[in-house]
Amino acid sequence: MTYEWKPSCPKxxxxxxxxxxxxxxxxxxxxxxxxxxKCGKRVYGRENVDALLKDQRRAWEGDEELxxxxxxxxxxxxxxxxxxxxxxxxxxxxxxxxxxxxxQxxxxxxxxQEEAHQRWVAKQEAQARxxxxxxxxxxxxxxxxxxxxxxxxxxxxxxxxxxxxxxRKCSNxxxxxxxxxxxLAEQEQAxxxx
Ligand SMILES: [Zn+2]
Ligand SMILES: [Zn+2]
Numbered sequence: 001m002t003y004e005w006k007p008s009c010p011k012x013x014x015x016x017x018x019x020x021x022x023x024x025x026x027x028x029x030x031x032x033x034x035x036x037x038k039c040g041k042r043v044y045g046r047e048n049v050d051a052l053l054k055d056q057r058r059a060w061e062g063d064e065e066l067x068x069x070x071x072x073x074x075x076x077x078x079x080x081x082x083x084x085x086x087x088x089x090x091x092x093x094x095x096x097x098x099x100x101x102x103x104q105x106x107x108x109x110x111x112x113q114e115e116a117h118q119r120w121v122a123k124q125e126a127q128a129r130x131x132x133x134x135x136x137x138x139x140x141x142x143x144x145x146x147x148x149x150x151x152x153x154x155x156x157x158x159x160x161x162x163x164x165x166x167x168r169k170c171s172n173x174x175x176x177x178x179x180x181x182x183x184l185a186e187q188e189q190a191x192x193x194x
Contacts, residue, residue: 003070005060007053009036010043019049153177 008015016037021030022044034043034052043049060066147158150166152174157166165171 003074005057007034007056009039009041010052010056011041012036012039014038 002015006015007017009017014036018035018037019032020035021032023030031044032046032049034041034049036042043052148164149155150157150159150170151164152166152170154173155166155170157170159166163171165174
């Protein structure tokens with residue numbers, strides 16, 4: 001179905017027609033004729049061809065049913081075009097929205113990663129600091145842990161500050177012991193001298 005009138009073959013209705021000129025044997029005016037490329041029908045004479053096409057056109061334009069159908073189809077096509085344009089616009093808007101959402105999501109992800117990295121760095125630093133502090137405390141504790149024993153041989157109590165003994169008793173015991181050792185040594189010397 002065409003929306004514009006087009007000449008057609010009066011026999012078979014084909015649009016495959018042409019207006020040609022029959023030059024005959026070359027005498028006088030060439031005769032014009034309509035030729036159907038499908039069924040081979042010919043209509044001779046300029047007036048006959050014009051009258052035929054005029055009738056066809058009038059019949060086409062006067063066909064109320066046909067014209068109504070054409071109007072209906074044109075309206076339908078216009079409506080479809082509007083709908084398609086609207087769908088395209090909606091699709092474009094949807095894609096743009098998705099693109100923006102995707103961008104925001106990526107930015108948010110990058111921000112979270114950066115935050116996580118910063119937290120990790122801070123944690124590493126805190127752990128290193130803690131380790132250093134702990135090492136310092138341990139070194140100090142180790143220093144303090146070197147507690148020497150009481151100088152009295154039979155005692156293993158820790159010494160008191162500023163003393164080589166744990167108590168007065170051990171100090172005295174050690175003094176007696178040393179005095180006794182001295183006495184024994186003197187006696188031994190005296191014995192050798194005799
Ligand atoms: Zn034909
Ligand atoms: Zn002691």
